Amino acid sequence: MIRLSHVHKTFPNGAVALRDVSFHVARGEFVFLTGHSGAGKSTLLKLLYAEQRPSSGEVRVSGHVVSALKGDQIARLRRRLGIIFQDFRLLEDRTAAENVAFALEVTGARKDAIAARASRVLAQVGLASKSRAYPRELSGGEQQRVAMARALVNDPAILLADEPTGNLDERATRGVFQLLRDINAGGTVVVMATHDLDLVRQTEYRTIEMREGAVVYDSADEAPAPGPQ
Amino acid sequence: MRLLFREALLSFRRAPVLSGLSITTIAFSLFTIGLFGLVAINLQRALEGLEERVEIVAFIMRGTPAESIAQASQDIAAFPEVQDVGYVSEEQALARARRELVEFRDAYRDLQVNPLPPSLELRLRPGFRDAAHVGAVAERLRGFSFIEDVRYGREWIQRLDHLRNLTGVLGLVIGLVFATVAMVIIGVTIRLTLLQRAREIHIMRLVGATNWFIRGPFLLEGALKGILGGLLAVALCYGGFLVFRRSAESFNGLLFFEPWQAAVIIGFGMLMGLGGSLLSVGRHLRRMGGRADRRAS
Numbered sequence: 258m259i260r261l262s263h264v265h266k267t268f269p270n271g272a273v274a275l276r277d278v279s280f281h282v283a284r285g286e287f288v289f290l291t292g293h294s295g296a297g298k299s300t301l302l303k304l305l306y307a308e309q310r311p312s313s314g315e316v317r318v319s320g321h322v323v324s325a326l327k328g329d330q331i332a333r334l335r336r337r338l339g340i341i342f343q344d345f346r347l348l349e350d351r352t353a354a355e356n357v358a359f360a361l362e363v364t365g366a367r368k369d370a371i372a373a374r375a376s377r378v379l380a381q382v383g384l385a386s387k388s389r390a391y392p393r394e395l396s397g398g399e400q401q402r403v404a405m406a407r408a409l410v411n412d413p414a415i416l417l418a419d420e421p422t423g424n425l426d427e428r429a430t431r432g433v434f435q436l437l438r439d440i441n442a443g444g445t446v447v448v449m450a451t452h453d454l455d456l457v458r459q460t461e462y463r464t465i466e467m468r469e470g471a472v473v474y475d476s477a478d479e480a481p482a483p484g485p486q
Numbered sequence: 487m488r489l490l491f492r493e494a495l496l497s498f499r500r501a502p503v504l505s506g507l508s509i510t511t512i513a514f515s516l517f518t519i520g521l522f523g524l525v526a527i528n529l530q531r532a533l534e535g536l537e538e539r540v541e542i543v544a545f546i547m548r549g550t551p552a553e554s555i556a557q558a559s560q561d562i563a564a565f566p567e568v569q570d571v572g573y574v575s576e577e578q579a580l581a582r583a584r585r586e587l588v589e590f591r592d593a594y595r596d597l598q599v600n601p602l603p604p605s606l607e608l609r610l611r612p613g614f615r616d617a618a619h620v621g622a623v624a625e626r627l628r629g630f631s632f633i634e635d636v637r638y639g640r641e642w643i644q645r646l647d648h649l650r651n652l653t654g655v656l657g658l659v660i661g662l663v664f665a666t667v668a669m670v671i672i673g674v675t676i677r678l679t680l681l682q683r684a685r686e687i688h689i690m691r692l693v694g695a696t697n698w699f700i701r702g703p704f705l706l707e708g709a710l711k712g713i714l715g716g717l718l719a720v721a722l723c724y725g726g727f728l729v730f731r732r733s734a735e736s737f738n739g740l741l742f743f744e745p746w747q748a749a750v751i752i753g754f755g756m757l758m759g760l761g762g763s764l765l766s767v768g769r770h771l772r773r774m775g776g777r778a779d780r781r782a783s
């Protein structure tokens with residue numbers, strides 16, 4: 258589903274964010290991307306959803322060479338990805354349901370289909386009762402769940418999460434994490450960047466650790482049992 | 487499509503001051519262009535009246551056989567520039583002189599011989615009444631052996647030419663300047679809206695909106711503002727026209743725009759709105775889409 262081959266990323270100001278990163282994520286996997294702040298986690302995810310291009314090397318997502326996509330091809334790729342962030346990135350002037358529906362509207366989906374689908378994913382993340390609430394009326398955990406509903410509404414094959422629990426207290430973190438596991442159990446690939454090592458240790462999921470832009474540890478390398486390489 | 491309209495109209499409500507400002511600037515620039523256009527239209531019509539009187543007189547040698555003159559008249563009437571040719575005989579010339587030059591009436595009455603030669607008077611078609619064409623026709627007339635002299639109001643025609651060219655150039659320059667200013671202002675207002683909504687646009691891109699989907703409402707917004715500005719400009723022009731016409735008796739005959747001309751102004755406003763928003767949205771999307779992309783490698 259995801260394959261990076263010798264990916265380097267250097268920013269115009271000379272900052273080196275990624276050094277020779279190569280790995281493969283198979284269908285159905287849940288992968289933690291760990292490392293200190295500045296290790297290159299966000300940059301790596303940005304390459305996956307075509308917000309940035311690699312300086313060299315190749316990034317493939319669902320068979321597409323991401324750096325070769327342009328314009329509307331990028332838009333179409335993103336419709337098959339779900340993306341969530343530490344800061345939720347909801348539209349403040351829209352209700353929870355409208356925020357979710359928004360992701361469907363941009364794809365040109367039909368209006369009646371949009372409403373039905375939006376309320377279904379809101380129910381899936383446990384927010385059916387808050388569909389008319391505005392982001393400021395919701396707790397952090399609830400806002401993140403709205404963002405997850407928005408990410409899920411297009412039925413993505415891959416969910417990319419950049420420190421999704423970074424702003425949440427422990428209870429909300431557990432709730433959001435459980436949701437991510439449920440989503441993965443449904444067959445969606447999940448790549449989650451985090452520096453919450455407690456969370457990582459709780460589970461047996463594959464872990465890729467980065468330091469100064471390089472992959473320094475990949476649990477799939479030493480215990481090749483669960484990952485079909 | 488409905489979504490598109492809703493998004494476009496929403497911006498009017500979100501930023502009423504900004505929207506009002508851009509409509510006003512479009513209206514003001516088109517109003518200025520429009521006023522100039524009105525002057526040009528009316529000046530053009532006044533010039534046409536003057537041009538009606540552009541004529542060339544070719545004096546004919548005495549004793550030229552009538553058949554030669556008749557033949558020559560036909561040839562001259564066939565010149566592409568010529569509208570009509572009239573023959574004025576010696577007697578007609580004298581009669582006219584007696585009629586028009588009252589002071590010399592007695593002198594003309596006592597004459598034994600007619601001092602006035604016969605002549606051909608010709609008028610040119612509209613579009614050929616400028617100095618260059620008049621000169622060329624006069625030159626050709628001189629080529630006839632029995633034509634003694636050719637007269638036309640050379641300076642007067644040249645001055646008319648200058649006036650017309652000046653109006654044309656001035657209109658074009660002022661029009662272009664104002665159109666540019668208006669487009670820049672529309673671009674700036676749309677860019678302000680874009681910056682206000684940068685977060686929203688960023689999120690739209692993340693969830694997979696195409697560039698055209700994002701552009702659409704902005705372009706529609708620009709076009710709508712342009713049309714509104716154009717309508718306002720035509721209304722202002724009409725107001726100004728009425729005030730001006732009432733100010734003096736002699737302005738009674740002033741012309742206003744034909745409906746199609748008013749439509750051109752409004753259409754021009756729409757194009758300015760579209761152009762301004764297209765420019766600023768395009769640049770904004772390119773910048774947002776590939777800040778690191780394009781430069782890194």
Ligand SMILES: Nc1ncnc2c1ncn2[C@@H]1O[C@H](COP(=O)(O)OP(=O)(O)O)[C@@H](O)[C@H]1O
Pocket residue numbers: 268269270272273274292293294295296297298299300301778
């Ligand atoms: N747009 C950018 N321009 C320049 N340097 C950047 C940019 N984005 C990230 N970096 C740098 O790249 C490195 C990796 O950043 P990032 O991927 O955000 O790390 P992480 O998400 O692991 O904290 C850092 O040194 C950061 O300063």
Ligand SMILES: [Mg+2]
Pocket residue numbers: 295298299300419
């Ligand atoms: Mg980060």
